[in-house]
Amino acid sequence: MAPIAAHPVRSAARTTLHTVTVAAAPDAVYRLVADVSEWPQVFGPTVHVDVLQEAPEEGGEQLLRIWATANGQVRNWTSRRVLDPAARTVTFRQVVSAAPVASMGGAWRIAPEGDGSRVELLHDYRAVDDDPAAEALIEQAVDRNSTAELDALKKTAELGADRAALHFSFHDSVRVDGDAADVFAFLDRADLWPERLPHVARLDLREDVVDGQPVVQHMDMDTRSPDGSTHNTTSIRVSFPDRRTLVYKQLRVPAAMTGHTGRWTVEPAAGTDGAWEVTSWHTVTLDPEGVRALLGPDATLADARAKVRHALGANSSTTLRHAKEFAEARAAGAPDGAGAEGARATT
Template structure:
């Protein structure tokens, strides 16, 4: 639908003070690839056309984020100015009911060694529909407050963030079709029949390529764990990315992706990636007051890696049996 020429522009401003250096805060806003770990509403974000990280300039990004309980995706063009520590953004392709949206991040030094962050938005609703305006206003207000609070939490971790934040992977070589491996991972609704550690899984789709997953898994000790995630699938890349919405108490964030890459020798490399941010208070609550971050990292690595490796082994078996039968 095309907005009318008389559509009203609505403007919002959200502000927060952060106890961290402005360079640290600006860096977190500028690094789109880290947004799913920093910002709760962001499920996945990627740079389509990058800007120079030192001098700034224009870049094109694509974002998948939750708004009013649904996953929305849009493309934005950003103008980064590292010297002024400002980032202007404008959606190139908006998702209904948004007709247009843009805004600006401003990161300023204030007295006392703290940083003031201002997040501005301007938007128009499709056909100026009053209910759409209210819906957009609620989403912008909720997400802006959540993003600024999360930005403050991440920035104030300081040097500890490098210890709390880590990424790891597990890989298997498959003598089969990349498409068959992808199919196994994509059809998560069949995992209870195919994977021994999955007791129950409910899978729904808002639209093709955006999946909501509610899963119960069994641990080796017999205990059950429930996780809810949003997955974004890219069949043409044979890649699936996901964000866990409800994380264990020891974590503050968990994202991951499945990648299937054909190799030059006719085999396929299937890889599971995990990125985790630990919650120091949650670690002490879950593992005891004397628990160290190193112990928590090792436990998380083992737990997530075991489940991922099990899934990869069964995907490998599925693809190789199909290949042998063809």
Template sequence: MAPTAATDQTVPTERPETPTRVTEHAVTVSAPAAAVFALVADVAGWPQLFGPTVHAEVVEENVLSDGRSEQLLRIWATANGRARTWTSRRTLDRAAGRITFRQVVSAPPVEAMGGDWVIRQADGSEETHVTLLHDYRAVGDAPEAVALIESAVDHNSRAELAALKAGAEQGPRDDGLCFTFSDSEHIDGSAQDVFDFLNRADLWPERLPHVARLDLTEDEPGIQHMEMDTRSPDGSVHTTVSVRVVFPERRSIVYKQLRVPAAMAGHTGRWEIEPAADGEGVVATSWHTVTLDPEGVRALLGEDATLAQARDLVRKALGTNSSTTLRHARRYAEESSS
């Protein structure tokens, strides 16, 4: 065969694919596999169950012909002290006890990530073995990026499995530990002015009497990290740390309290602004979902304290501050529109 004549064209060289790393974490849970699977499948419940998860929602869902289902998720969670967001697609196979997930849009330094929840109950046993698998690639395979991802995956996987075990072994959440409540205010002003007041939390110390100090930073656009000192009626000051996710197009803000008082195991909430039913003005609502910590309740209120007493105490404390914020938001919006 005659040699091929040389040309001036440059043949592109393929870049080697970034190495994929795999991790495995596992835990044994004293609960039925179906109950464990249900907790992992319930995206709306993740912020109360999993410490790192700030907010999660199902964007799309399709049921396949073979009984499996596919979901597109948007997730906001903390990792290595920062809050990040990404989009994932997952497949739920209840018959096989497996949930497969793959990030569609990853946040640097993650180039790609996926994995599986494998939930299997041993024959004749009341225990369920849960394996959490991850595979990931770091941007550029940079050593510092690999170390950062490895640390975040290890920390979050251990935390999530421990929380899953505790939640499943606790049983159904109808025992009074987890409860939701709301407070609302009718406002004769614009939804945008109300939203601006709630969004500009950095101005709360000069706008709200119960806020003594507030440090607000953005981990990335639309994700706020907030540390706030709140004055109680008795003069004491309590520090809370929260991550807020802002949805300007919805005029909604969701948040998770990362540092909770002794009586709580979890606290999430959201601010919502909607048109009033009568068409006059808007209604701003503050929602709270709280999971109580039984040991913390006893330590705070005494060994004979009941969950009902703890719920009343939490309801009053959180509701008082929320109602105060809503009243000042109303005043701001109504004065702005006058």
């Protein structure tokens, strides 16, 4: 009789529960949890979210790919969510996890409490091979991110109608009569920006390589403002060469802001044959206290919006102009050893 094969005994999944009370209506809180387009701006750990399959308006399944920081590293995974607006719940389960996570799921639950809401964030998870050291790392990341996300959700929801005055988006575009690969290469090669862009004083770039391609960039940059001052920002960028798109999130922002996200896109220009529209998109959330500290006690949010719009727009417009000149010079046959052939294989 053949011996019975021994199978490793898997430990039970670890579970956690984090809660917060929010002075806002449950439906308003639920909308912030359900609308993943807002997550990079609301939640500190979230860098970018791609909606692969949208849920119906009345609720149902949604498929997402998420990039977020955990224990100082950028992880990405694919998750399936089930949205239930009537019950104000969102359940989630990672379809494809990133090591050391073997599996993870959970739920958001929003319920009335007094004049506000009670939010519960549940997680269950396993580590690869039930490794205790990996479980400890996952526990730290889940605790840190859950606490940060609930704090951010509370702060954002409690702004109420004031958030509309603090939160705004804008963009700048330029038409390029050149090769899209050259334009994208210019934007992607941020390590060359100090020698290519007059407003970039210093830039340190570190890249995470996935499957042999550098798709996540960590940037520490000193930028010159139009008034001559210099400020430091740190950012994470995710590169999508197949879409000719770069998305980013600033982790360290200037004093007047609490959040800044954006993206660079290279798309066919409408009504043209072979030209490209290159656009810099910005989404900003202002910090009222930072605005007063920077512009004085009598400064208005309109003043701050105008100043931020001018500063960010001036720098992004400068980058767009130089990207245009770079690509059009190459299209005209001008030699440039730092051109597209100096770009990464991803471009």
